[in-house]
Amino acid sequence: MKALIERIQNEGKYLGNGILKVDGFLNHQLHPELTMAMGREFCKRLSQAGVAHTTKIITAETSGIAPALAAAVAFDVPLVFARKKRPITMPDGFFEAEAPSHTKGGVTTLMISPEYLSAEDRVVIIDDFLASGKTTDALIRAVGQSGAEVLGVGAVIEKAFEEGRRRLETYGVPIVSLAVIERMDEHGIHVR
């Protein structure tokens, strides 16, 4: 996705330790036109890959919400964002799976209420990053508990040098990323 790749080239910063800073357009600030275009691009590419009759977009809070809402607009289906803390409004019997925490080094539990996901659903999973793939894997496992079918996965930015795609390929569904970081180092960010 050209506009996104250009943003990464112009504004992305490699901070070392495999950390790509894209706070200016993904993790802290959002540009509405770029964000909504991500949703249309997910819809186009996943449809081309054979995804059809989607009934629900699933993501994880926090940074997944914006691109997932954009995808929900493009697919014209509801979005459910998995919670990391159980709200007092969430009933028992929720679907849950563990993923490594980005902030604390521990594990985060992703929770989805059975009120908003059922065996009849056909799900597209959207997230901001595909790196280790562990967060997406947890979302797929949580969705699986509902009996819903996962049709495809979309990530805004994929780090091709991590094992995420290989991990998720075992599910046998299309995996689409809007920009792929081939490598990054002190000399620059190589993105396609």
Add this chain to the structure above:
Amino acid sequence: MKALIERIQNEGKYLGNGILKVDGFLNHQLHPELTMAMGREFCKRLSQAGVAHTTKIITAETSGIAPALAAAVAFDVPLVFARKKRPITMPDGFFEAEAPSHTKGGVTTLMISPEYLSAEDRVVIIDDFLASGKTTDALIRAVGQSGAEVLGVGAVIEKAFEEGRRRLETYGVPIVSLAVIERMDEHGIHVR
């Protein structure tokens, strides 16, 4: 806002202790058409109230992000969502203010990077609820540290029986809410 008021009447649940459950269309699941309409309604009502030349939408993660993105689309300006945990990508000198935590009973610090907010900015603050007003108040104080001007405040749902509006009126800016809960009890939810 009629579509929102109808959703609250049909799907909102009063759980006691002042808790209104609207997970089905605000805090866990989102309907893209309703969400994007919220953004247009914020823009229309705040413009009617005299808000002009807005340069930035500010909200707090998590449930503020979706309605704030919708507002950012309608206003056609960037959105910044305040973080509750400092990401390793956030530089020193960030703007911050404390608000009571909804989940833990303690306090949450809302943080905004100085990279994405400056004294030249003209800000509209958007959040999911206006109840005690303490989260919005913290956002206004954090924005104030940047020197940016707060032009107005928008909340998806206002609880008129809490003190939020009175607290925020001291700032002298328009406060718009898309649905107002007059009262709620075991007999029902009274919303206008």
